[in-house]
Ligand code: DHB
C-alpha cells in the first residue's frame with residue numbers, strides 16, 4: 001500500500017521565484033532566504049518520494065472570480081506553468097499522477113468532502129515556488145521535477161474560505177485515501193502559503209512574529225487544537241493573506257497521529273513584504 005512519509009511546509013512568495021529566475025539568488029538579501037532551504041534541498045535528494053501531493057492556492061490565475069472551487073484536485077497527466085503577467089516561469093511543466101489523484105478523489109469524496117475534479121489547470125507561484133525552493137532549478141539536460149506532483153488547490157482568496165478544522169479533517173481523509181492505494185508508493189504532502197502577511201490596505205506589510213512562532217509550535221505538537229482556530233483570528237493576527245496558513249493544516253492532518261520528527265525549521269523576515277516560514281516533518 002502507499003504511505004505518507006513526510007510533510008513539508010513553506011511560504012510561496014512570488015518574488016522568490018523572480019529572484020531565482022532573474023539570477024539574483026546570490027544577493028545578500030536573498031541569500032538570507034535561500035540559506036534556510038540548503039538543508040531542505042539535500043533532504044529532498046535523500047528522501048525523494050514517488051509522488052508529492054502539493055496543497056497550494058491559485059491566485060486568480062487558473063480560476064477567475066467566475067468559478068471558485070473550495071478544494072480542487074488536479075487529475076491530469078501534466079499541468080502547464082501559468083502566465084501570471086510576465087510570461088510563464090522558466091521551470092518544467094508539472095507531471096501529475098492521474099491514478100493516485102483519481103483514487104484520492106474517489107476516497108475523499110466518498111468521505112463527504114466535496115472536491116472539484118480538474119483535468120486542465122495551469123499552476124501558479126503557489127505551487128512552483130515551493131518546488132523551486134525544495135528542488136532548485138532542474139538542469140537543462142534533465143529538465144523535469146524529481147517526481148510526479150498532484151496539485152491540490154484550496155480557495156483562500158475569495159470569501160468564504162474553508163475553516164482550519166475542515167482542512168485538518170480533509171488531511172486525515174487524504175491520509176486514509178493514500179493508505180488504501182494499492183501500490184507501494186512513498187508520498188509526501190506539502191502545505192504552502194503563509195506565514196503572516198497582508199498584501200493590501202492600511203495594514204499592508206503586517207508581520208506578526210509571535211503569531212508565526214506559536215503557529216509553528218502548535219502545528220508540530222498540537223495540530224488538533226490549532227485546527228480549532230477560527231478563520232477571523234488568522235485575518236486579525238496574521239493579516240488578510242495569513243489565512244493561507246489553513247492549507248498547512250491539510251498537510252499536517254495527513255500525518256500519523258504520533259508526534260512527528262522535526263527534520264528542519266526555518267523562519268525569516270523579510271521576503272518581499274512578507275515572512276517566510278518552513279518546516280519539514282517526518283512520520284515516525
Ligand atoms: C505575495 C504573494 C503571495 O501569494 C504570497 O503568498 C506572499 C506574498 C506577494 O505578492 O508579495
Ligand code: FE
Nearest residue numbers: 012126193244
Ligand atoms: Fe499566496
